[in-house]
Amino acid sequence: MDAILADILDLARWAPSGDNTQPWRFEVLGSRLLRVHGFDTRDHCVYDLDGHPSHLAHGALLETLAIAATTHGLRATIQRLGGFAEEQPCWEVTLEEAPRLAPDPLAAFIKTRSVQRRPLSTRPLSPEQKATLQAAVGPEYQVQWKESFAERLAMARLLFANSKIRLTIPEAYQVHKAVIQWNARFSEDKIPDQALGADALTRKLMAFVLQSWPRVEFFNTWLAGTWGPRLQLDFIPALACGAHFLIVAPARPRGVDDWATAGRVVQRFWLTATSLDLKLQPAHTPLVFAAYARADLAFSNKSGAMGQALAIRQRLIQLWGPAAEGSIFMGRVGRGAQPMSRSTRMPLEKLTHVAPTSPFTREESSP
Numbered sequence: 001m002d003a004i005l006a007d008i009l010d011l012a013r014w015a016p017s018g019d020n021t022q023p024w025r026f027e028v029l030g031s032r033l034l035r036v037h038g039f040d041t042r043d044h045c046v047y048d049l050d051g052h053p054s055h056l057a058h059g060a061l062l063e064t065l066a067i068a069a070t071t072h073g074l075r076a077t078i079q080r081l082g083g084f085a086e087e088q089p090c091w092e093v094t095l096e097e098a099p100r101l102a103p104d105p106l107a108a109f110i111k112t113r114s115v116q117r118r119p120l121s122t123r124p125l126s127p128e129q130k131a132t133l134q135a136a137v138g139p140e141y142q143v144q145w146k147e148s149f150a151e152r153l154a155m156a157r158l159l160f161a162n163s164k165i166r167l168t169i170p171e172a173y174q175v176h177k178a179v180i181q182w183n184a185r186f187s188e189d190k191i192p193d194q195a196l197g198a199d200a201l202t203r204k205l206m207a208f209v210l211q212s213w214p215r216v217e218f219f220n221t222w223l224a225g226t227w228g229p230r231l232q233l234d235f236i237p238a239l240a241c242g243a244h245f246l247i248v249a250p251a252r253p254r255g256v257d258d259w260a261t262a263g264r265v266v267q268r269f270w271l272t273a274t275s276l277d278l279k280l281q282p283a284h285t286p287l288v289f290a291a292y293a294r295a296d297l298a299f300s301n302k303s304g305a306m307g308q309a310l311a312i313r314q315r316l317i318q319l320w321g322p323a324a325e326g327s328i329f330m331g332r333v334g335r336g337a338q339p340m341s342r343s344t345r346m347p348l349e350k351l352t353h354v355a356p357t358s359p360f361t362r363e364e365s366s367p
């Protein structure tokens, strides 16, 4: 592969994706031409509703690629191709010399940007920091903030209720069991348990309990099994941060393109937060459960789950206003240590297929 292209893709792969799934593969067609083949996990991941969280990740990847390209004086032109199944969207990326193009300063933060799930400083963000983060998402998207103790407490309660759904439905259990790598500080294609934000004892207990669904149900029913993790992973970190944010789109995103555009915005926001020395943790699952509730779409065979999702949706609207319904991303930010443990990425060789040996199939008809 062309050395410059390899360098760009090597940086681009550090884009974030839900549960570190890296739902993209690169097909190199020339030294300045490639295709990004996306996929989603909707068939086995309850959080990947209609593949939209994966589309957010696709957008983050494309934005990171475009930013990385600027460091070589290259402008990326990105176009989604027709003729591919909705579950496997494909983008063609052309890189062109642009001598007057300045390197994007966010490129320096691509590798250091990482999710921090541990408690952060409660020091409020400065008005300048908030203005910089608003500027990062552009004029069409709005960033809303919840900062006071009372507001953070309301978010802590919301996230505590939300994680009750996550820890008690079998559909989420399957996901958690598959995506956590136990006894690990780093993980190429999963989340290492040490990056979850739980102490060593809680991690041991979680590893034991998550071995089987009957064990989860027993702990949940008789030993208040959800309380420890919910307090440690949701409630306390939600209080311990500078602010919660909600990014609101100009109109509620609908298809692949809207969500991928939103993903580009999210990545600029996250990289900008990193450039301000702020740490960030997304809290995306409440938005997903609220979307299930809005669409009245059953997502679990556990009785009562839809009622709980409805309650999450109502709480979101109460807290953030009707804008919550058009939001693309939510999370918390604040000053904090660089995480000691993190997800790494699959090597470029595993993510790349050089034409013409592409394993990707094209559908005959347009989606």
Ligand SMILES: Cc1cc2nc3c(=O)[nH]c(=O)nc-3n(C[C@H](O)[C@H](O)[C@H](O)COP(=O)(O)O)c2cc1C
Binding pocket: 014, 015, 016, 017, 018, 019, 020, 053, 054, 056, 057, 060, 113, 114, 115, 117, 190, 191, 281, 282, 283, 284, 285, 342, 343
């Ligand atoms: C669309 C999307 C949703 C995410 N949702 C959550 C979330 O709800 N909670 C969380 O702790 N991390 C969430 N993450 C963070 C990912 O787990 C994380 O980016 C991934 O594991 C890679 O780790 P890194 O960001 O440290 O490189 C989300 C990331 C993306 C792109």
